[in-house]
Amino acid sequence: MASAASLTSATWPMVTHLTTVFFAGVGSHHLIRPYEIDSYPITICGAYLATLTAVFVGYYSKVFVNGGLEVAAAAWNTLALSCAFNIGLATSMLIYRAFFHRLHHFPGPFPAKLSRFYAARASANGLQMHITTQKMHERYGDFVRTGPHHLSILRPAAIPAIYGPATRCVRSPWYSATPGGVDDLSLLQTRAPEPHKRRKKIWERGLSFKALQTYESRVRAKADLLLSRLVESAGKPIDMTMYGMFYGFDVMSEVGFSKDFNMLKSGEKHPAIMALHSSLSILSIIGGSAPWLLGMLTRIPGASGGYQEFIEWCGVELQARRTVYNQERATKIEDKDPSDVVSWLLKAEGDGDIGAPKSNLAWQEEARLLIVAGRLYFLARYPDIYRKLQEQVDEALKPDGGDSTAVSHEKIKDIAYLDWIVQETLRLKPAVPSGVSRLTPPEGLQIDEVRVPGDTIVVVPMHSIQRDPRYWGGEADAVAYRPGRWETLSTEKAAWMAFNRGASVCPGKNLAFMELRLVLAKMAARFEVPQFAPGFDMEAFDCGTEDRFTMHLGELQLVFTPR
Numbered sequence: 001m002a003s004a005a006s007l008t009s010a011t012w013p014m015v016t017h018l019t020t021v022f023f024a025g026v027g028s029h030h031l032i033r034p035y036e037i038d039s040y041p042i043t044i045c046g047a048y049l050a051t052l053t054a055v056f057v058g059y060y061s062k063v064f065v066n067g068g069l070e071v072a073a074a075a076w077n078t079l080a081l082s083c084a085f086n087i088g089l090a091t092s093m094l095i096y097r098a099f100f101h102r103l104h105h106f107p108g109p110f111p112a113k114l115s116r117f118y119a120a121r122a123s124a125n126g127l128q129m130h131i132t133t134q135k136m137h138e139r140y141g142d143f144v145r146t147g148p149h150h151l152s153i154l155r156p157a158a159i160p161a162i163y164g165p166a167t168r169c170v171r172s173p174w175y176s177a178t179p180g181g182v183d184d185l186s187l188l189q190t191r192a193p194e195p196h197k198r199r200k201k202i203w204e205r206g207l208s209f210k211a212l213q214t215y216e217s218r219v220r221a222k223a224d225l226l227l228s229r230l231v232e233s234a235g236k237p238i239d240m241t242m243y244g245m246f247y248g249f250d251v252m253s254e255v256g257f258s259k260d261f262n263m264l265k266s267g268e269k270h271p272a273i274m275a276l277h278s279s280l281s282i283l284s285i286i287g288g289s290a291p292w293l294l295g296m297l298t299r300i301p302g303a304s305g306g307y308q309e310f311i312e313w314c315g316v317e318l319q320a321r322r323t324v325y326n327q328e329r330a331t332k333i334e335d336k337d338p339s340d341v342v343s344w345l346l347k348a349e350g351d352g353d354i355g356a357p358k359s360n361l362a363w364q365e366e367a368r369l370l371i372v373a374g375r376l377y378f379l380a381r382y383p384d385i386y387r388k389l390q391e392q393v394d395e396a397l398k399p400d401g402g403d404s405t406a407v408s409h410e411k412i413k414d415i416a417y418l419d420w421i422v423q424e425t426l427r428l429k430p431a432v433p434s435g436v437s438r439l440t441p442p443e444g445l446q447i448d449e450v451r452v453p454g455d456t457i458v459v460v461p462m463h464s465i466q467r468d469p470r471y472w473g474g475e476a477d478a479v480a481y482r483p484g485r486w487e488t489l490s491t492e493k494a495a496w497m498a499f500n501r502g503a504s505v506c507p508g509k510n511l512a513f514m515e516l517r518l519v520l521a522k523m524a525a526r527f528e529v530p531q532f533a534p535g536f537d538m539e540a541f542d543c544g545t546e547d548r549f550t551m552h553l554g555e556l557q558l559v560f561t562p563r
């Protein structure tokens with residue numbers, strides 16, 4: 001009898017504590033549910049650990065139990081309470097997401113409705129998230145719930161509604177994965193519309209047609225260097241994915257910072273690019289599905305590996321550029337237009353433009369963006385299309401006797417077929433295959449017949465919409481590489497969004513076109529149709545595309561023969 005009484009008195013308060021804490025977990029979920037907490041993972045974890053410490057001290061020092069508990073017992077009780085809290089929180093979240101969430105009536109894989117880790121697992125599985133999303137749409141329809149608060153929408157009407165100039169959608173929490181306030185963020189990460197608009201104006205100045213004329217000679221020099229590499233390796237296979245990447249990054253380092261990565265010359269990846277590439281897969285898996293976790297990793301020294309190294313490198317280069325720019329400004333050399341994009345941003349800072357990012361970190365972010373965004377990978381070859389391009393380039397270069405080094409942007413910029421090739425390549429191989437996410441306004445969003453609730457993370461999957469048979473001439477035509485289709489299509493009206501639309505449209509679009517036009521025209525003028533290297537598996541190359549937030553292509557071994 002005595003032992004039963006003592007058991008009751010010993011366990012009953014603990015059961016009460018556990019039950020109370022379980023419901024505290026449920027309550028916490030409903031308390032935080034309306035708020036976006038993705039940007040505060042460290043604060044939340046800190047508060048959680050501080051509470052656990054307080055509970056432990058409470059057990060140990062007689063606050064919760066008469067006489068206090070031994071260290072081991074106090075730790076055990078704290079652990080039990082923490083488990084009860086977590087179970088309460090998780091149970092409430094899962095039940096709510098599965099049955100009561102504002103998106104519960106949208107179809108999608110059941111585990112995806114419960115947690116974003118479903119998407120992380122799918123993404124980690126061969127980095128084929130763009131294909132997984134396409135399969136989900138085939139199975140569930142045009143509106144698919146791909147996460148607890150996430151909808152993937154495969155309708156052309158969603159492009160202007162979500163991204164167009166008049167949209168009320170804003171950037172999703174994904175963009176706040178990196179630490180810092182508004183002043184610390186890069187253009188790409190700026191979510192608030194007004195600061196974004198002000199900052200974008202500066203970028204547009206640095207990438208305007210006038211500024212591009214200043215950069216052209218450096219882009220041409222890089223294109224010529226690439227061509228000389230191809231001449232040297234004539235008759236032998238060369239990996240054009242790698243050399244295309246070298247070209248893109250060499251141009252970006254020149255135009256971006258007036259710094260030469262020298263990758264085309266050395267034939268090797270610059271250490272900063274190696275660091276970036278080593279971290280991109282993990283960034284895409286974590287960042288795409290759990291931005292708060294990425295936010296945590298980038299705050300813990302060493303946890304994000306090469307990514308951190310890359311950011312640090314950008315910071316150092318930026319500081320170097322700032323020193324040079326300030327010297328030039330002091331000696332009035334800066335009276336002429338800045339010679340690179342970063343100098344345009346520094347000029348805005350020096351002129352006291354309120355759109356200029358203010359802190360050091362912000363410059364690091366701008367610098368990183370500049371490099372990531374410049375990735376080019378337009379190298380796939382189709383002989384008949386190549387020959388058609390050759391004819392048109394030859395025509396444009398007739399007055400120069402077909403000399404490829406004489407190719408200037410002025411001479412080739414009006415060859416529409418060149419642009420169609422670029423557009424068609426970006427249709428089948430978009431730079432951001434899974435698309436870019438946005439948050440719907442509180443009042444929601446109407447897309448065709450469907451009302452999308454407010455505060456929903458929405459995305460138009462670029463890979464899927466740009467090859468959807470309903471919008472691209474049927475099953476066969478949708479996957480065919482046919483640049484000629486662009487003769488009657490408009491990039492603003494088609495189900496195409498390779499450079500995005502509206503306020504977030506890529507400011508580097510004209511530079512990207514200039515780079516691509518120059519290199520393609522020079523190649524067409526100088527070389528016969530490139531041949532695949534013996535044994536090269538075109539099918540494997542095409543299917544081996546990886547979705548690492550930006551698209552990653554496998555090796556493309558081609559053999560070039562001068563004309």
Ligand code: HEM
Binds near residue numbers: 369373497503508512
């Ligand atoms: C083929 C080449 C390129 C493609 C397909 C491309 C595509 C894109 C896309 C889809 C976005 C929207 C991202 C988002 O909203 O999350 C974007 C943004 C951006 N791109 Fe590009 N880009 C290319 C080249 C470049 C180049 C060469 C630059 C260089 C300066 C650049 C600079 C930027 C910047 C600064 C943004 C952020 C725009 C904003 O926040 O409003 N891009 N790009």
